[in-house]
Amino acid sequence: MRVDVFTQVPHAFGWLTEQKPLATVLGTELELRLFNYRDTTPLRAGQVDDDPYGGGAGMVLRVDVVDAALDAVYGAERPARVVALTPQGRQLDQSLVEELATEPAIAVLSSRFEGFDERIVSHLCTDSVSIGPYVLSGGELPAMVLLDAIARRLPGALADGSGELESFSSALDGGLEYPHYTRPAEYRGWDVPDVLLSGDHGRIDAWRREQSRVRSGA
Numbered sequence: 728m729r730v731d732v733f734t735q736v737p738h739a740f741g742w743l744t745e746q747k748p749l750a751t752v753l754g755t756e757l758e759l760r761l762f763n764y765r766d767t768t769p770l771r772a773g774q775v776d777d778d779p780y781g782g783g784a785g786m787v788l789r790v791d792v793v794d795a796a797l798d799a800v801y802g803a804e805r806p807a808r809v810v811a812l813t814p815q816g817r818q819l820d821q822s823l824v825e826e827l828a829t830e831p832a833i834a835v836l837s838s839r840f841e842g843f844d845e846r847i848v849s850h851l852c853t854d855s856v857s858i859g860p861y862v863l864s865g866g867e868l869p870a871m872v873l874l875d876a877i878a879r880r881l882p883g884a885l886a887d888g889s890g891e892l893e894s895f896s897s898a899l900d901g902g903l904e905y906p907h908y909t910r911p912a913e914y915r916g917w918d919v920p921d922v923l924l925s926g927d928h929g930r931i932d933a934w935r936r937e938q939s940r941v942r943s944g945a
């Protein structure tokens with residue numbers, strides 16, 4: 728899969744590319760390309776944004792700048808999914824992650840300051856996605872959230888088995904994962920549930936499924 732991120736801060740992604748599981752699939756299952764709107768802007772002095780019509784605070788990312796960036800990278804063949812990251816978009820959940828992870832290529836557009844000229848979202852993008860009902864200062868963290876969540880779903884990203892039985896997976900009927908414990912078995916009077924120390928894998932499995940159901944409110 729190829730993910731192309733358009734951003735004003737490409738160097739922000741350096742940390743993420745060194746972290747597993749993204750680092751594990753980078754160069755094999757995942758190709759990540761970072762594009763800076765400034766490199767392809769048709770405006771002078773690297774300008775990418777402008778004052779909002781109607782007045783008000785903040786700068787707005789220009790539609791001609793984003794269109795030029797997409798033209799420079801893709802020509803006439805844009806990816807089937809072009810995703811604008813905006814707090815006003817569809818809220819990201821595991822099913823949307825799974826859906827995007829099956830695409831051969833996606834483009835992810837981030838903005839800063841006051842956000843996108845609305846024509847970018849309505850005419851240049853197929854999707855608008857929010858990572859939650861709060862406002863961040865830029866789309867770089869949302870893009871990294873989306874990238875990490877997608878990378879986990881790519882073949883070879885995770886150790887065998889660890890991606891199958893986790894929160895929101897079909898193996899848990901979309902519910903939350905059961906609680907985990909490790910050594911010590913007792914700490915300040917806080918005990919690990921006996922069943923987990925029993926060695927009885929049938930009981931352990933039944934206990935975990937019940938815990939998952941309770942946590943998920945099922």
Ligand SMILES: C[S@@+](CC[C@H](N)C(=O)[O-])C[C@H]1O[C@@H](n2cnc3c(N)ncnc32)[C@H](O)[C@@H]1O
Nearest residue numbers: 812813814838841842857858862863865866869
């Ligand atoms: C300060 S925000 C703009 C907020 C916008 N003026 C509003 O009130 O909806 C700047 C940029 O950060 C990104 N961003 C901020 N919060 C986000 C969120 N919850 N999900 C996705 N992207 C977000 C988007 O790319 C957005 O255009």
